[in-house]
Amino acid sequence: MTRTERLLKLLQILRSHRLPVSGQTLAAELGVSLRTLYRDIATLQGQGADIHGEPGIGYLLKPGYLLPTLMFTQEELAALLLGLRWVERRTDPALRQAAQNVQGKLRAVLGAEAQAQLEKTPLFAGPAPSTSDDGATARALREAIGDECKVLIDYTDEAGTLSRRTLRPIALGYFDGFQMLAAWCELRNDFRHFRLERISACTRSSERFSGQGGWLLAQWQAYNRQRGIVVQPTQ
Numbered sequence: 001m002t003r004t005e006r007l008l009k010l011l012q013i014l015r016s017h018r019l020p021v022s023g024q025t026l027a028a029e030l031g032v033s034l035r036t037l038y039r040d041i042a043t044l045q046g047q048g049a050d051i052h053g054e055p056g057i058g059y060l061l062k063p064g065y066l067l068p069t070l071m072f073t074q075e076e077l078a079a080l081l082l083g084l085r086w087v088e089r090r091t092d093p094a095l096r097q098a099a100q101n102v103q104g105k106l107r108a109v110l111g112a113e114a115q116a117q118l119e120k121t122p123l124f125a126g127p128a129p130s131t132s133d134d135g136a137t138a139r140a141l142r143e144a145i146g147d148e149c150k151v152l153i154d155y156t157d158e159a160g161t162l163s164r165r166t167l168r169p170i171a172l173g174y175f176d177g178f179q180m181l182a183a184w185c186e187l188r189n190d191f192r193h194f195r196l197e198r199i200s201a202c203t204r205s206s207e208r209f210s211g212q213g214g215w216l217l218a219q220w221q222a223y224n225r226q227r228g229i230v231v232q233p234t235q
Contacts, residue, residue, distance in 0.1 A: 003040075006030055010040055011061065014051065020058030072114060078121050080106075086125040090174055092135020129177045137202050138172065141181055145169045148213040150205035151183075156198050163187065167194075168209045170216045182220055191220050 013029055014021065027037040034055075041059060045051050053059035072080065087099040107115055144151050151169055156162050167183035178195055185192040209216070 006032070007040055007044060010037075011044065011049065014059065014061035017060070020053055020060045022058045023055055026059065072110075074117050077114060077117050078123055081118060081121045082123040082125065085123070089125045089128045090176070092133070092138045094135060094139045133197065137196050137199055138179055140202055140204065141169050141172060141196075144204055145171070145213065148208055148210050150207045150209060152201075152203045152205055153194070153199050154201040155194055156200060162200075165192075165194075166205065167192075168212070168216060170213060170220055184216055184220075191223055 010026065010030060013026060023034050023037055027034050030037065030040075032040075038055065041051055050062035051059055052062060081103070084099045084103055088096050091099075106118065110118060141151065143149075148168075151167050153165050153167060154162060155165055166186040167181075168186070169181055169183045171182040173180040173182065178197060181194045181196060181199075183192060183194065184190075
């Protein structure tokens with residue numbers, strides 16, 4: 001959880017209580033120390049949240065506090081909503097739910113005029129090809145990328161050859177009808193690309209590549225630019 005997410009969650013917790021909530025209770029719900037909680041309370045108060053209370057007594061958010069209104073042009077709103085609708089139609093369940101959550105949050109913080117524009121946006125994403133994929137592989141790979149953790153996969157290439165690979169996953173690409181993983185392949189000692197529907201097993205390794213993820217991503221981008229490579233699945 002990022003600090004911004006934590007602050008939003010803290011506001012949501014305070015909004016759900018009509019009586020003061022102890023610092024210990026808030027810290028436990030957020031999974032942080034009391035010292036961190038006190039800093040977060042001070043940050044929200046500095047941003048205008050009317051939070052009353054103090055250590056040892058508890059905290060209460062007075063009604064009426066709203067997040068600052070977000071300002072977007074009509075085209076910016078259209079682009080944002082179209083992107084979210086595309087994610088809803090083209091990605092796995094976890095990202096679809098995230099896209100729906102973002103739309104809900106937008107409606108909660110936009111001004112009245114912007115909300116009206118959002119509801120009238122006439123741009124839609126077409127239906128995605130049908131698939132039986134439950135999104136577990138994509139979600140596991142996203143988490144491994146974020147944690148800079150190696151993965152072990154069983155992969156069947158276009159010719160039907162099965163191989164087991166140890167990968168350092170660095171990026172996921174979402175295309176119409178398929179998803180693609182970019183990774184450093186330890187078997188080939190080079191960058192390779194893997195279609196997710198050809199991955200029959202994906203296991204998180206205990207080995208990590210901490211601190212290398214951003215560097216590998218930059219190297220992969222340079223690698224593709226220099227060779228004029230159009231991303232294709234590995235053989």
